[in-house]
Amino acid sequence: MVRAGINTSRLTNAESGRHLDFYAGAGITFKFSKRYNLQPEVNYSRQGGTLLAYESFDPNLGAEKYDVEAKYVGIAVTNKIFIYQGLHVLAGPAIDFKVGDNHDSVEGFDFGLYGGIGYTLPFGMSVEARIKQGLVDIFGSNVSTGGYEEDYNDDVSEIRLNQVISVGVSYNF
Numbered sequence: 001m002v003r004a005g006i007n008t009s010r011l012t013n014a015e016s017g018r019h020l021d022f023y024a025g026a027g028i029t030f031k032f033s034k035r036y037n038l039q040p041e042v043n044y045s046r047q048g049g050t051l052l053a054y055e056s057f058d059p060n061l062g063a064e065k066y067d068v069e070a071k072y073v074g075i076a077v078t079n080k081i082f083i084y085q086g087l088h089v090l091a092g093p094a095i096d097f098k099v100g101d102n103h104d105s106v107e108g109f110d111f112g113l114y115g116g117i118g119y120t121l122p123f124g125m126s127v128e129a130r131i132k133q134g135l136v137d138i139f140g141s142n143v144s145t146g147g148y149e150e151d152y153n154d155d156v157s158e159i160r161l162n163q164v165i166s167v168g169v170s171y172n173f
Helices: none
Strands: 002-011 019-027 036-054 063-084 087-101 109-120 125-134 162-171
Touching: 019 063, 036 087, 036 162, 063 109, 087 125, 109 162
Parallel strands: 002 036
Antiparallel strands: 002 019, 002 162, 019 036, 036 063, 063 087, 087 109, 109 125, 125 162
16 A cells, blocks of 8 residues: 655644645555454654744744744554445554654654544545644653653643644555
8 A cells, every 4th residue: 555645734832834745655454354454554744833933921022933844754553444335434543753854852753643534446546634643742841851840841831742634645556
């Protein structure tokens, strides 16, 4: 199976613009029954968002915008349940490993959960839409770096998570 499409991503808890890019991947489909497939995948995805960085605590003074872009190679395990003919819902976990970025402090990995809907045509082509929610702060703010209280940031409003909507096609050989 090969797959490709477009991503629109953003960073949560931020006055963030969306980032439009692409993804591509491959996987193997295991058909356990007429209604259930398990599909391990390896994907390449480009994600990010536009952040506003206020230079002072007064938001009326304006903010500087900067783009955060990260490139990931990830492993996903997709569970597909067929509802009616080719119509299916899907869900699963994914772990992404950073292979590039434009911002030095982006965390080296992301773990996320995703779900979606799709339709598989009789000749093996599918169209799918997915939404993935990252669970690791991309700047590492929710990771304690030591045993000292001042090293731990418990302000959840500062946690920046990847949130990605993907639409694409796949072909199962």
